[in-house]
Amino acid sequence: MADTDYRRDDRGRGGQGGGGRFNKRKRRDDDDFDQSFRNQRPRQEPPPGTRIRRGLLELAEDAGRLPHEVAANLAKLTAETYEDEYVRDTFCTVALKLVVEQPFKIPFVAAVVLYGNAEKSEMARDVIKRAGEQLQDALEAGHWREFKLLLRFLACMAPLFEEDGVLPILDELFNRAVDLQTASSEDAVGIELVKIILLTIPYLVASSTDASLQQKVSELLEKTEIVASTPHALEVLVDPYPAQEGREEEKAMICASVISLIQAQLADEATSGWKLICIPRPYDPSFKPSAKVEGNGEEAPAESNGDNETKVAAKHAFPAINVPSPVNQGSKALLPEVYFSLFADQDIESVPPTTNIASSLLRDTITDTINILDYNRNAVAKFLNEIDCFWAQDTFVKRSTTFDKLRDLGPGKPTWKPEDVIIDAVFSQIFQLPSPEHRLVYYHSLITESCKISPGAIAPSLGRAIRFLFRNIDQMDMELSYRFMDWFAHHLSNFEFRWKWTEWVPEVELSNLSPKKAFINGVLDKEIRLSFAKRIRETLPEPYHKLIPASKEKDIPDFKFNNDQTPYAKEGREVLALLKKKAAEEEIQKVLDSVHAQASERGVEDPLVPSTDIYMTSILSIGSKSLSHVLSTIDRCKERLLEIGGRSEAARRQIVASVLDFWCDHPGTAVNIVDKLLNYTIITPMAVVQLAVQDRIDRGRALASSQVYEMVSITMFKVTNRVRQVLRERNNIKLPFEQRQQIDEALPRERQGMRDLFAAIEDAVSSVAAGANDEMIERYDGDSEEQHLIQLWGSRWARVWRRKAAVEEALVGDAAVPELVQPPVVDVAEEQQRDDDMDQV
Numbered sequence: 001m002a003d004t005d006y007r008r009d010d011r012g013r014g015g016q017g018g019g020g021r022f023n024k025r026k027r028r029d030d031d032d033f034d035q036s037f038r039n040q041r042p043r044q045e046p047p048p049g050t051r052i053r054r055g056l057l058e059l060a061e062d063a064g065r066l067p068h069e070v071a072a073n074l075a076k077l078t079a080e081t082y083e084d085e086y087v088r089d090t091f092c093t094v095a096l097k098l099v100v101e102q103p104f105k106i107p108f109v110a111a112v113v114l115y116g117n118a119e120k121s122e123m124a125r126d127v128i129k130r131a132g133e134q135l136q137d138a139l140e141a142g143h144w145r146e147f148k149l150l151l152r153f154l155a156c157m158a159p160l161f162e163e164d165g166v167l168p169i170l171d172e173l174f175n176r177a178v179d180l181q182t183a184s185s186e187d188a189v190g191i192e193l194v195k196i197i198l199l200t201i202p203y204l205v206a207s208s209t210d211a212s213l214q215q216k217v218s219e220l221l222e223k224t225e226i227v228a229s230t231p232h233a234l235e236v237l238v239d240p241y242p243a244q245e246g247r248e249e250e251k252a253m254i255c256a257s258v259i260s261l262i263q264a265q266l267a268d269e270a271t272s273g274w275k276l277i278c279i280p281r282p283y284d285p286s287f288k289p290s291a292k293v294e295g296n297g298e299e300a301p302a303e304s305n306g307d308n309e310t311k312v313a314a315k316h317a318f319p320a321i322n323v324p325s326p327v328n329q330g331s332k333a334l335l336p337e338v339y340f341s342l343f344a345d346q347d348i349e350s351v352p353p354t355t356n357i358a359s360s361l362l363r364d365t366i367t368d369t370i371n372i373l374d375y376n377r378n379a380v381a382k383f384l385n386e387i388d389c390f391w392a393q394d395t396f397v398k399r400s401t402t403f404d405k406l407r408d409l410g411p412g413k414p415t416w417k418p419e420d421v422i423i424d425a426v427f428s429q430i431f432q433l434p435s436p437e438h439r440l441v442y443y444h445s446l447i448t449e450s451c452k453i454s455p456g457a458i459a460p461s462l463g464r465a466i467r468f469l470f471r472n473i474d475q476m477d478m479e480l481s482y483r484f485m486d487w488f489a490h491h492l493s494n495f496e497f498r499w500k501w502t503e504w505v506p507e508v509e510l511s512n513l514s515p516k517k518a519f520i521n522g523v524l525d526k527e528i529r530l531s532f533a534k535r536i537r538e539t540l541p542e543p544y545h546k547l548i549p550a551s552k553e554k555d556i557p558d559f560k561f562n563n564d565q566t567p568y569a570k571e572g573r574e575v576l577a578l579l580k581k582k583a584a585e586e587e588i589q590k591v592l593d594s595v596h597a598q599a600s601e602r603g604v605e606d607p608l609v610p611s612t613d614i615y616m617t618s619i620l621s622i623g624s625k626s627l628s629h630v631l632s633t634i635d636r637c638k639e640r641l642l643e644i645g646g647r648s649e650a651a652r653r654q655i656v657a658s659v660l661d662f663w664c665d666h667p668g669t670a671v672n673i674v675d676k677l678l679n680y681t682i683i684t685p686m687a688v689v690q691l692a693v694q695d696r697i698d699r700g701r702a703l704a705s706s707q708v709y710e711m712v713s714i715t716m717f718k719v720t721n722r723v724r725q726v727l728r729e730r731n732n733i734k735l736p737f738e739q740r741q742q743i744d745e746a747l748p749r750e751r752q753g754m755r756d757l758f759a760a761i762e763d764a765v766s767s768v769a770a771g772a773n774d775e776m777i778e779r780y781d782g783d784s785e786e787q788h789l790i791q792l793w794g795s796r797w798a799r800v801w802r803r804k805a806a807v808e809e810a811l812v813g814d815a816a817v818p819e820l821v822q823p824p825v826v827d828v829a830e831e832q833q834r835d836d837d838m839d840q841v
Helices: 033-037 048-057 067-080 085-101 103-119 121-141 144-156 167-183 189-207 213-228 258-271 357-372 377-385 404-408 418-430 440-453 455-471 478-493 501-508 515-530 533-538 542-547 569-580 585-601 608-622 627-636 638-647 649-662 667-679 685-695 698-704 706-730 737-769 774-779 785-812 828-840
Strands: 291-293 299-301
Touching: 048 067, 048 085, 067 103, 067 121, 085 103, 085 121, 085 144, 103 121, 103 144, 103 189, 103 357, 121 144, 144 189, 144 357, 167 189, 167 213, 189 213, 189 258, 189 357, 213 258, 258 357, 357 377, 357 418, 377 418, 377 440, 418 440, 418 455, 418 478, 440 455, 440 478, 478 515, 478 706, 478 785, 501 515, 501 542, 515 533, 515 542, 515 667, 515 706, 569 585, 569 608, 585 608, 608 627, 608 638, 608 649, 627 638, 627 667, 638 649, 649 667, 649 685, 667 685, 667 706, 685 698, 685 706, 685 737, 698 706, 698 737, 698 785, 706 737, 706 785, 737 785
Parallel strands: none
Antiparallel strands: 291 299
16 A cells, blocks of 8 residues: 555646646647637527517617618518428517507518518418407407507508408498497597597508509598597597687697597598608518528528519408497597697697698507507607607608707708607697596606607707796696696606706796796695705705795694694693603593683684694604604504594594694695595595685685695595496406495495585685685675686686596496396306316317
């Protein structure tokens, strides 16, 4: 064993262990460096399915490549590998997903299918089959947007079809629309069907090669005129700039109904020969792909086989579509739409005029993209900033072209700014009445993301929009003015609260009843909620400083009972101390009984009111550190608060009044606490409404307060949403019929409670609008400016709440709720036998 040496022999290896000569690092000066050491891994090309998927997703996004070449080469690649099952499934699935998720790309996807049909007709056959199945499913389910987009896709593939293609479907849809309109003049589904017909026609005409099609379309337009020209009953209530008495000619914006506008635009287009210059036409029958797509997306020369014969494209039958009668209205409530535009019909056309069909086509596609892709605001903002890639060449001016330069462009040059078109469309969704499709914060975020992507291009357009809205805010529907206020404050918070406030300095000296001054006050209050008072004051010019008093800098308000001059000050401090140390209810009750006795001696009508004020103010003082603190304290004292509300309606209102008084310098916090008290059912919606628009209306001056409107709006939203939920559960066929019957019995009670609230608001604000409020009559005996402004606020409030009441009646009223019918009973034994038979098969 001693003869064996186990030590490693590193001699001649540079101390690096065995095989040292192979560990020598290659150097650039070695002769074999390039040959042996720099061998790169062979480049692997992605499989065809991956390249096809990527090619479809990136369709039309590269402005440097010709759309028809990209579509033709992608179709050629798909045709060459179409025998692969994965390729077939990927192509059909991704193509149809693009149709219903990215409407901008519908003409380009259709072009790929058209080119593919010339290469391999099975491509078009499979896509048409799947599209027809999805179209039928969407029609039966009442998914009208998806149905519209799939129908548009089939219209863009018009050259593929035998005979008339989509025209028979359009005729059938019109017949259903007439039936619905005949049954009820307030029907909105028939209007939606006609709208789908009108928005399909331009794409059909632009894509078709049939010379007789234009005549058939003209005949169809003559029929749709009947429905399109009939105004809906709610149309006048959704006008964002309602006509004011005596000022009908001074409207800031004329908002026609969308359907009547499209009808007139198509009639003009038919007269001018159906130019439709904005619609892209990426399919060129004479173009033949001479290149194939490589893995990196570049084009490489294709191998020529010397076969120059032109293939005859196959024709396909249009998929069989059955239009049910009656049609399914769908789960989404359909209401009339008007065309809202900040920039249309001005001296310089920065957006398409309302007489041009391009305005409706652009708006429809943009808003569909916005509302479909609500789960990815970054992708939507990217698409919006690249909008010029998806329409015909020379539709828009070059991006970031300033508004002043539009004046210098020669005749015949495009003047439509893509940034103006984007901002116009997003604001049309923010200001959609009676309600937008998604939460307002989503549309806020779209504008923010667009500004971050192209700040130099978007910011000037946004500035012009803000100035237009502020200039005409006294004419704007009051609900929309508050939406503008919310967006403006939120937007400024994302950009360091910067704005050219010096432009609005003259408005600072106006009365607080002026709509413009009320807007400024409301914006500053919301900015303080998003930051803090001192910082906001530093962003403002000196004339604005008086609008943010020093009291707003206090994070915790003073406890009013610390002042001995306040009635019941001693008892107030005692209750606060007892609540802080979580004393027994009996001890607190002794102090409150003392307050009741003193109040009775002073002649107070309801002694429970002052004791409630002490108790609630003490709770608020203890919980003033944060919202979680106050909620914890309210939860601890919930039983007593519920008892107080049950004993006296005046005391219940005092709970709300105490919240508003304690947080008077921070109205946003007060509104949040009132919202939580409603959730706890400590206060009732009627108590909030009566306190806001009756007890504290202050001769109508309170109607100019954003806090009052916000509090009433939150309360009414809870009530109306509750009624809609009850109706939804009543119609839920998955629930047992007995349970649905119980819900049906509760529905009238819930609906009547909602109507009573609307009536209470209507009575209060209509008397202000007419100048018949008791306090107004006592104060004003003549025609003063203050009285005129107060009556204006009364009229604005009345309009908003009449519209909301009318919308709810249209959705959950007696006429909108069919009789509850028990579904047919399924024979369990027969159903089991059917299942057994299927198992045997």
